[in-house]
Amino acid sequence: MSVxxxxxxxxGRVYIVFRREFRSYFATPLAAVFLVIxxxxxxxxxxNIGSLYERGxxxxxxxxxFVPWLFxxxxxxxxxxxxxxxxxxxxxxxxxxxxxxxxxLVLGKFFAAWAFAVVAILLTIPFWFTLAWLxxxxxxxxxxxxxxxxxxxxxxxxIGALISAWTKNxxxxxxxxxxVSFIILLLGYPAALDVVRAFAPSGVIESLASxxxxxxxxxxxxxxxxxxxxxxxxxxxxxxxxLNTAVIDWKKSD
Amino acid sequence: MAKVTxxxxxxxxxxxxxxxxxxxxxGTTYAVRGIDLRVRxxxxxxxxxxxxxxKSTSMRMITGxxxxxxxxxxxxxINLLTHPIEAKRTFGYLPEGAPAYPEMTVEExxxxxxxxxxxxxxxxxxxxxxxxxxxxxxxMRRKSFETLSKGYKRRTGLAQAxxxxxxxxxLDEPTDxxxxxxxxxxxxxxxxxxxxxxxxxxxxxxxxxxxxxxRAIVINQGSVVFDGTPSxxxxxxxxxxxxxxxxxxxxxxxxxxxxxxxxxxGKSGMGGKR
Numbered sequence: 001m002s003v004x005x006x007x008x009x010x011x012g013r014v015y016i017v018f019r020r021e022f023r024s025y026f027a028t029p030l031a032a033v034f035l036v037i038x039x040x041x042x043x044x045x046x047x048n049i050g051s052l053y054e055r056g057x058x059x060x061x062x063x064x065x066f067v068p069w070l071f072x073x074x075x076x077x078x079x080x081x082x083x084x085x086x087x088x089x090x091x092x093x094x095x096x097x098x099x100x101x102x103x104x105l106v107l108g109k110f111f112a113a114w115a116f117a118v119v120a121i122l123l124t125i126p127f128w129f130t131l132a133w134l135x136x137x138x139x140x141x142x143x144x145x146x147x148x149x150x151x152x153x154x155x156x157x158x159i160g161a162l163i164s165a166w167t168k169n170x171x172x173x174x175x176x177x178x179x180v181s182f183i184i185l186l187l188g189y190p191a192a193l194d195v196v197r198a199f200a201p202s203g204v205i206e207s208l209a210s211x212x213x214x215x216x217x218x219x220x221x222x223x224x225x226x227x228x229x230x231x232x233x234x235x236x237x238x239x240x241x242x243l244n245t246a247v248i249d250w251k252k253s254d
Numbered sequence: 255m256a257k258v259t260x261x262x263x264x265x266x267x268x269x270x271x272x273x274x275x276x277x278x279x280x281g282t283t284y285a286v287r288g289i290d291l292r293v294r295x296x297x298x299x300x301x302x303x304x305x306x307x308x309k310s311t312s313m314r315m316i317t318g319x320x321x322x323x324x325x326x327x328x329x330x331x332i333n334l335l336t337h338p339i340e341a342k343r344t345f346g347y348l349p350e351g352a353p354a355y356p357e358m359t360v361e362e363x364x365x366x367x368x369x370x371x372x373x374x375x376x377x378x379x380x381x382x383x384x385x386x387x388x389x390x391x392x393x394m395r396r397k398s399f400e401t402l403s404k405g406y407k408r409r410t411g412l413a414q415a416x417x418x419x420x421x422x423x424x425l426d427e428p429t430d431x432x433x434x435x436x437x438x439x440x441x442x443x444x445x446x447x448x449x450x451x452x453x454x455x456x457x458x459x460x461x462x463x464x465x466x467x468x469r470a471i472v473i474n475q476g477s478v479v480f481d482g483t484p485s486x487x488x489x490x491x492x493x494x495x496x497x498x499x500x501x502x503x504x505x506x507x508x509x510x511x512x513x514x515x516x517x518x519x520g521k522s523g524m525g526g527k528r
Contacts, residue, residue: 006373008372016369087356089353094349094354096320097317097342097349099342101338253280
């Protein structure tokens with residue numbers, strides 16, 4: 001009889017949770033369907049609706065402008081099952097009683113969801129090649145655009161993961177994640193802010209806009225890497241993941 | 255982090271699981287109030303009680319799923335509350351309903367548990383093979399968990415709990431939903447495992463207690479109302495009861511019925527040892 005199983009370090013534990021979760025996306029045809037829909041919509045909006053060719057500019061602005069709204073509907077579909085499913089099937093009890101810390105589980109699952117989103121984002125790299133072939137794009141700006149897209153995906157997924165931890169029902173997790181993400185994006189959308197501007201002082205508008213992911217996303221997308229914008233996303237994710245751990249701990253007993 | 259010492263050698267009488275003053279409160283209601291458990295290597299402890307008595311809650315505290323409101327838990331000498339990860343390496347646990355990931359195959363699921371237990375490469379594969387053999391899952395290894403029958407699901411859960419050949423086994427209703435043959439098989443396995451390990455199992459089936467347990471604890475409304483051997487428990491039944499004597503005692507202890515025809519609420523007379 002063995003006395004004790006081997007010791008795993010923090011990274012090892014997070015990696016094992018990550019690997020199981022990441023593979024689970026590909027266990028069903030869902031992943032393929034998801035990727036196809038994402039690429040189709042991204043292509044449609046970039047080339048047709050965003051009229052990439054007609055604009056005569058070698059940049060991916062239409063893609064980057066559209067991607068937050070595409071994420072709004074598509075990322076909650078990735079994050080909704082993270083915890084809701086685990087709680088519904090009871091496997092959460094197994095996970096928690098294996099030699100993992102709660103934060104290992106939260107990080108492993110979050111990174112798996114994020115990695116899947118990054119796969120989807122990287123599949124749009126041919127758009128970049130198209131630009132490079134047709135014209136002479138600003139590669140630096142494209143790099144920051146992709147960095148912004150990846151950060152925004154992580155940010156929105158961390159919100160979705162937190163909401164998924166709250167409920168056993170995936171559909172509720174999806175709907176709530178869409179709603180919350182929508183509000184967070186809308187706070188940085190000029191047309192929405194104009195409505196508020198009618199009766200609120202400009203200081204309020206400024207601070208509302210600065211809490212929105214969209215404001216920081218736009219700043220990065222323009223090709224200016226301001227550390228504050230990057231920090232906004234990184235700190236946001238850290239806060240939501242910390243809350244995620246707290247919610248899992250709190251909700252275990254139901 | 256503080257160094258954790260692990261007892262590497264032991265005698266059969268070593269206390270592997272010690273829980274003292276275990277309490278769990280949800281809001282203002284107590285699910286468990288003041289339970290003490292000491293389980294030695296070589297003991298198979300049957301954890302009995304009506305639904306809602308606090309069995310699962312107690313097991314969930316001992317395994318570190320739920321944090322107790324009060325009390326201390328030590329597993330193989332490691333304090334679960336201060337060193338949860340180290341303590342969780344000492345036991346195998348079959349949660350209620352034997353949950354597993356529906357879309358994973360038996361083999362994939364067990365490989366995941368082996369990895370979570372820190373095994374890699376050949377050792378991980380060997381361990382998966384050995385637990386598959388041990389609970390006779392050979393024919394089901396490539397089937398996805400959701401397609402398995404109840405019996406095979408339960409076996410997969412057992413296989414998972416045995417992965418690291420733990421010294422402590424905690425099994426929440428291990429034979430629930432099994433047919434009589436499967437029950438017999440699982441009981442034989444538990445008896446065999448219990449020879450040099452500390453086993454805690456919860457059950458509703460009293461004949462199971464007689465068949466596999468060396469000791470029984472009955473809890474009711476969150477407190478221990480009996481702690482002793484199955485034969486001591488049986489001997490509490492009045493002489494005129496000849497059939498299902500254990501069931502009779504269980505009812506006496508948990509509802510206060512049947513002590514004498516008119517002495518409902520005479521619980522104090524049979525309050526057991528504690």
